[in-house]
Amino acid sequence: MRNLTEEELRVVFEKLAKFIGKDIKALVEDSNENYCFRLQKDRVYYAREVVAAAATNIARHNLASLGICVGKFTHGGRFQVHITFVTYLARLAKYKVWLKPQSEMSFLYGNNVLKGGVARMTENTPKNQQVVVFNQSEIPLGFGVSARSSLEVQQASSTDLIVLNQADVGSYLRDEDHFVGCGL
Amino acid sequence: MDGVEVDLGSLSCADVRPIFQEETKQELEERIRRSVEFLVHGLFTLPEQSSERKSQRELPEPFSVIPRAKPIPKEKPLTKWEQFAKIRGIRKRKRDKFAWDEGRAEFRPIHGYRSINDGSNQVILPHDPSLEPGESPFDLLKEGKRKRIASNRKNQERNKRSLSKNQLPTHALRADKRSSKSLERSAKIVSISNRSLGKHEEGKKSKQKLSSTKRSLKKSIIPNGVERERTFQAVNDVLKNF
Numbered sequence: 001m002r003n004l005t006e007e008e009l010r011v012v013f014e015k016l017a018k019f020i021g022k023d024i025k026a027l028v029e030d031s032n033e034n035y036c037f038r039l040q041k042d043r044v045y046y047a048r049e050v051v052a053a054a055a056t057n058i059a060r061h062n063l064a065s066l067g068i069c070v071g072k073f074t075h076g077g078r079f080q081v082h083i084t085f086v087t088y089l090a091r092l093a094k095y096k097v098w099l100k101p102q103s104e105m106s107f108l109y110g111n112n113v114l115k116g117g118v119a120r121m122t123e124n125t126p127k128n129q130q131v132v133v134f135n136q137s138e139i140p141l142g143f144g145v146s147a148r149s150s151l152e153v154q155q156a157s158s159t160d161l162i163v164l165n166q167a168d169v170g171s172y173l174r175d176e177d178h179f180v181g182c183g184l
Numbered sequence: 185m186d187g188v189e190v191d192l193g194s195l196s197c198a199d200v201r202p203i204f205q206e207e208t209k210q211e212l213e214e215r216i217r218r219s220v221e222f223l224v225h226g227l228f229t230l231p232e233q234s235s236e237r238k239s240q241r242e243l244p245e246p247f248s249v250i251p252r253a254k255p256i257p258k259e260k261p262l263t264k265w266e267q268f269a270k271i272r273g274i275r276k277r278k279r280d281k282f283a284w285d286e287g288r289a290e291f292r293p294i295h296g297y298r299s300i301n302d303g304s305n306q307v308i309l310p311h312d313p314s315l316e317p318g319e320s321p322f323d324l325l326k327e328g329k330r331k332r333i334a335s336n337r338k339n340q341e342r343n344k345r346s347l348s349k350n351q352l353p354t355h356a357l358r359a360d361k362r363s364s365k366s367l368e369r370s371a372k373i374v375s376i377s378n379r380s381l382g383k384h385e386e387g388k389k390s391k392q393k394l395s396s397t398k399r400s401l402k403k404s405i406i407p408n409g410v411e412r413e414r415t416f417q418a419v420n421d422v423l424k425n426f
Contacts, residue, residue, distance in 0.1 A: 003406050009418035017422055024422065028415050036411055049408055 001040040001055055001063055012037065012044055012070065015079045018130040019143065020092040027088065037070070044070045046085070083142060083167040084179070086132065090140035093132040095122045097146075097163050104135050107142065108170035113163035115156045125150040131163055142168030188219045190226045193246025197223040263343040303329075 004012065017024050027046070028035065034049045040063055047055070047067020055066040068088070071081040081089070090096075099107055103117025119136060127149040133141045144163040148156055156162070172179060187201040197219045203212070230241040262270065269275075285292040285300050293299045303309075303325045312321060347364045406414075 003411055003414075006414055006418055009415060010421055013418055013422040017426055022423060022426065025419055028412075028419055034408070034412065036408070037415065 001038050001052075001060060001066070004037050004039050004044065008039065008044075008073070009037065011073075011077070011079045015071070015081060016089075019081070019089045019094070019132065021094045023092040023094075026092060035067075038066065039073075040066070043072045043082075044079070046070050046088070081143070081167070083169060083171055086140045086143060086167070086169070089143060090132050090134065095125045095129050095131045095146070096134055097121050097125075097131050098134050098136060099141065101136060104141065107133060107165065108168050110165055110168060110170060110174065112147075112161050112165050113144070114158065115153060115160045115162050116158040118153070118162050121150050121153060121162075123150055127152070130166075133163060133168070140169075142166070142170075186222075188222045189248075190219075190222050191246055191248040192223075192226050192230065193244050194248055194250070195223070195243070196248060261346055263346075264339060 013024050016027070020027075035046060036049050036052050038045045038047060038052050038055070040060070043065075045065065045067045046069075051067055055063060069082050069084040071079055071085060073079055097113065097118060098120040099113065100117050100119045103113065106117065107113055113133065122131075125131065125146050127146060129146045130143060131146050132143045135141055142165065144166045147161045147164055153162055188197055188199050190197040199215045199219045201215075227241065230243070233240045233242060279294070281293055281295075282291045283294050283300055284290075294301070306322075306325075309321045309325075315321060315324075344364055344367065
């Protein structure tokens with residue numbers, strides 16, 4: 001476990017800013033407790049400083065996880081957000097998509113969202129924008145990229161793709177191996 | 185000179201009068217200025233040398249004793265040749281590295297690459313009656329050089345091994361390519377590499393311990409305040425371009 005370098009922090013925040021915009025400040029500032037980012041085996045964790053300090057007592061190869069997993073750095077140096085961080089993203093998300101109950105299941109199996117399945121969508125959503133997907137009872141199901149802007153959606157046919165699935169909570173079951181040591 | 189000691193040889197001067205507590209910074213600076221004045225004045229009193237450059241003067245021998253900055257280097261153990269030379273009373277003569285080559289009409293190194301005696305690019309060799317029929321004198325030259333290099337390398341290795349105090353394993357190959365420090369370390373590893381981890385080794389060996397290089401946590405974790413600052417900096421950087 002180690003701190004993130006300035007370069008790594010920048011990459012992480014750039015990615016998160018695509019979801020929550022200027023609210024990335026809230027992740028660091030707006031809380032009674034101080035939070036920090038830690039890197040362990042290529043994965044970035046978001047943890048309270050108390051937890052992070054306690055975790056220093058555990059040897060590197062023994063430490064499975066701490067706090068909550070934000071995502072991981074790929075070999076190419078890019079940063080991928082994991083589904084584990086969806087609760088924080090949902091709380092601060094700028095652009096949201098709500099699904100109809102009948103298309104919920106399809107999304108949770110890893111499929112993209114068609115127009116027929118969209119109940120509601122944040123206005124002025126641009127194209128290729130990171131969006132967080134909810135069901136009707138405001139439970140975050142995952143996130144993805146908007147394939148069309150909210151204006152284009154109105155003209156789209158019911159089988160057109162609206163949101164491209166990047167991660168959904170169904171992957172907790174589908175890719176169980178992937179989440180070992182990921183804060184579960 | 186009024187409480188100022190000037191050593192022109194080492195171009196230094198010192199105000200030897202005691203310093204009182206109530207002296208201000210200005211007064212101290214005044215002292216410095218005064219002693220430097222003495223130094224410069226002293227320089228100009230030296231006899232001028234008659235040369236093309238006008239203000240050339242020869243400094244006298246310095247008399248102030250200055251302590252050594254670094255510790256005196258440890259004596260290295262003598263190499264095999266140095267030991268032999270000491271017994272025989274052979275002294276090192278200083279020889280030129282280059283010599284005049286008559287045939288090529290230029291200066292050439294006495295030893296090594298492109299040296300005068302380098303036979304490698306000789307076209308004609310004098311006849312040697314001791315040669316057997318079919319044996320090439322050119323190959324013999326090459327062979328001789330190869331052997332000399334090999335034996336020299338062996339000697340170098342031996343000297344290096346005596347530099348590191350410990351007995352080395354016999355399979356320490358190409359010791360000349362490794363530093364004596366790393367050799368010493370491998371010698372230590374070997375000395376405790378047995379079933380009891382060196383516990384029952386006799387004598388000096390048993391006391392040897394490898395200095396462990398444990399990674400400290402302090403290096404990988406920076407203080408919270410610094411980290412928070414760094415995080416805010418990164419957030420602001422991202423928001424600037426947003």
